[in-house]
Amino acid sequence: xxxxxxxxxxxxxxxxxxxxxxxxxxxxxxxxxxxxxxxxxxxxxxxxxxxxxxxxxxxxxxxxxxxxxxxxxxxxxxxxxxxxxxxxxxxxxxxxxxxxxxxxxxxxxxxxxxxxxxxxxxxxxxxxxxxxxxxxxxxxxxxxxxxxxxxxxxxxxxxxxxxxxxxxxxxxxxxxxxxxxxxxxxxxxxxxxxxxxxxxxxxxxxxxxxxxxxxxxxxxxxxxxxxxxxxxxxxxxxxxxxxxxxxxxxxxxxxxxxxxxxxxxxxxxxxxxxxxxxxxxxxxxxxxxxxxxxxxxxxxxxxxxxxxxxxxxxxxxxxxxxxxxxxxxxxxxxxxxxxxxxxxxxxxxxxxxxxxxxxxxxxxxxxxxxxxxxxxxxxxxxxxxxxxxxxxxxxxxxxxxxxxxxx
Numbered sequence: 001x002x003x004x005x006x007x008x009x010x011x012x013x014x015x016x017x018x019x020x021x022x023x024x025x026x027x028x029x030x031x032x033x034x035x036x037x038x039x040x041x042x043x044x045x046x047x048x049x050x051x052x053x054x055x056x057x058x059x060x061x062x063x064x065x066x067x068x069x070x071x072x073x074x075x076x077x078x079x080x081x082x083x084x085x086x087x088x089x090x091x092x093x094x095x096x097x098x099x100x101x102x103x104x105x106x107x108x109x110x111x112x113x114x115x116x117x118x119x120x121x122x123x124x125x126x127x128x129x130x131x132x133x134x135x136x137x138x139x140x141x142x143x144x145x146x147x148x149x150x151x152x153x154x155x156x157x158x159x160x161x162x163x164x165x166x167x168x169x170x171x172x173x174x175x176x177x178x179x180x181x182x183x184x185x186x187x188x189x190x191x192x193x194x195x196x197x198x199x200x201x202x203x204x205x206x207x208x209x210x211x212x213x214x215x216x217x218x219x220x221x222x223x224x225x226x227x228x229x230x231x232x233x234x235x236x237x238x239x240x241x242x243x244x245x246x247x248x249x250x251x252x253x254x255x256x257x258x259x260x261x262x263x264x265x266x267x268x269x270x271x272x273x274x275x276x277x278x279x280x281x282x283x284x285x286x287x288x289x290x291x292x293x294x295x296x297x298x299x300x301x302x303x304x305x306x307x308x309x310x311x312x313x314x315x316x317x318x319x320x321x322x323x324x325x326x327x328x329x330x331x332x333x334x335x336x337x338x339x340x341x342x343x344x345x346x347x348x349x350x351x352x353x354x355x356x357x358x359x360x361x362x363x364x365x366x367x368x369x370x371x372x373x374x375x376x377x378x379x380x381x382x383x384x385x386x387x388x389x390x391x392x393x394x395x396x397x398x399x400x401x402x403x404x405x406x407x
Contacts, residue, residue, distance in 0.1 A: 004056070004067040006113055007254040008154040008304040013113035014058050014065040015321045022086035023112040026191070026359040026384075027124045028105060032352055035101040036135065041076045043131040044099055048074075050146055051123050053253045057094040058113050060314055065113070070095055079107050082188035084361045084384070087111065099127075104354075106131075116257040117340045117358065118243050121373070122146065124356065125343050132349035142346065148253040157248045158301030159294070176237040176263075178331040179224060180367045184388045189362050192383040192390075194397045195355075196404055201379045204404040208274075210281050213240075213339045216372055216381060217284075218277040219403065221264055223396035224334065224368075231269040238262040238280075239333035239366070240288070244297070247290040258296035260287045261333065273403075331365045339372040350376060362386035368393065 006014075013023045048055045056067040072093040079100035081091065087109075092098050096111040108127070110120045126143055133141055205215040217238055225236060244256045262283045264276065303309070309317070343356040357380045360369040367386035372379065381400060383393045 002069050003059075003061070004053075004150060005152065006058070006065060006067065007152040007252075007256070008158075008300050009255045009257065010113040011064055011304055012321070013111070014060075015318050017086060019086065021363060022361075024084050024087070024109045024361050025112065025117050025120060026083055026361070027108040027110075027120065028191070028357045028359070029108075029124070029128055029353055030355040030357075031104045031106065032354055034104055035106055037076055037078075037101060039131055039134045040099070040101055040106065041074060042134055043127050044074055044076060046130050046141065047123065047127045050126060050143070051119075051148065051253055053114055053150070054095070054097055054110075054123065056096060056114070058096055058111065063311060063314055063317075065314070067114075074099075076100065078102055079105070083107075083191055083359070084109065084189055112255070114255075115253060116243070116255045117241070117338055117371075118245070118257070119148070119253055121340045121343060121358065122148075125345060128343075128353050128356065129345055129349045132345075132352035135352060136348060138348075142348075147251050149251050150254070151250060151252040152254060153244065153248065153250040153252045153256040154297060154300050156250065157244075157294075158297040160298075160302075174237075174332070175234060175330045176332065177225075177228070177232070177234045177334050178365065179334060179387065179392065180331075180364055185364070185367060185386055186388055189367075189384045189386045191357075191359050192385060192393050192397075193357055194381045194400060196379045196381060196400070198374055198377045198379045200404045204406075208277055210277060211284070212379070213337070213372065214277065214281050214284050215403075216339075216370070216400065217262065217337055218273065218280045219400045220335065220337065220370060220396050221276050221280065222271060222273060223399055224392055225264075225271060226395055230271065231267045232264065233266065235266045235268075236264040237333045239336040240284075241336070241338045242288055242293060244293055247293050248297075258293055258300070260292070260296075262287070333366055335366055336360055336369040337371070338369075342374040345375070355380065357382055359384045370396075 055070055057070040058065050059068045075093050077100050079102040096114040098109045100107045108124050129143055130141055201212055205212045240260045241257045242260055338360055340358050356375045358371045358373040359382050360371050362369050362384045369384050371382045385393050
């Protein structure tokens with residue numbers, strides 16, 4: 001049975017998995033009619049042929065976890081599970097994704113070790129398109145050729161770097177404002193969404209001379225800090241996934257994302273929207289550049305190819321990793337914000353698929369995360385809420401609605 005290496009950025013994900021947590025992300029599609037499970041399964045079979053990285057299982061080897069080809073039967077079940085649980089063999093047959101349905105909804109959850117949200121969105125797009133084609137009697141698919149390849153783009157674009165030049169502070173971060181300390185955790189996260197006409201959101205962002213992502217980020221910062229005493233005793237940090245394909249061309253089907261931190265600094269006392277938006281915009285412009293992303297690439301390559309780490313057996317490496325994680329345990333980001341862009345389905349599918357949404361997972365230290373995606377000129381701004389209270393999501397959605405309608 002063939003095996004393939006995980007990309008460098010994905011090597012930590014299997015070691016981070018526990019009985020209660022796994023780094024998954026969630027797609028939800030709303031159809032015009034009740035889901036046909038037979039058509040859905042046929043669509044999955046055909047879509048997997050285009051994405052062989054999904055037709056695998058993540059398995060331990062001597063040094064690292066690897067992909068192994070998976071020929072187990074595909075499971076497409078009626079959805080009876082809460083969102084974003086760690087995968088179990090009974091639900092996935094060890095595939096690194098879970099596909100389910102209920103009523104008019106299709107749910108796809110993907111393990112981050114396999115790929116990032118950008119490729120996950122392509123997979124979901126092709127799956128839904130093929131579903132619509134089969135439903136309308138098309139034997140041959142008109143899906144565009146993706147030309148996706150097995151490639152660790154981190155190794156392709158990362159440059160050699162001395163260990164002393166790796167910025168550990170960049171990755172360890174600093175202790176920041178923690179939303180989780182404000183209330184109790186839910187047993188399972190709730191998935192919330194606000195639909196906003198794309199033209200309204202773009203007009204609001206243009207009015208403030210910022211991007212949609214920067215606009216949404218500033219709204220979230222203000223909602224999270226509305227009741228926090230000033231000046232801030234700790235910085236607030238938004239963790240932003242950056243698709244490196246923007247800067248380094250590749251057709252990899254594996255992960256190719258780095259993360260950047262956007263801070264509102266300790267001691268900040270001005271929470272006016274214009275000021276917060278200016279801080280957010282300035283840091284996006286300064287940090288999300290090709291030069292800075294090259295630094296991230298070089299650091300990832302250097303850290304994960306160190307001989308002492310590379311050749312340490314996995315049965316030693318994994319407990320050491322968990323111990324280091326426990327010793328360094330602190331809140332490094334207040335929340336995660338990801339924008340996966342638009343789900344571009346062809347015309348044949350738009351009458352079948354009414355909406356598609358994207359949700360991030362949450363954890364103890366970042367219990368309220370948000371994502372942005374677009375379908376059919378509707379922007380879906382979603383919140384995954386792991387806390388019992390809804391105050392922060394409610395304030396966030398209210399502010400977002402107010403500012404987008406006041407154009």
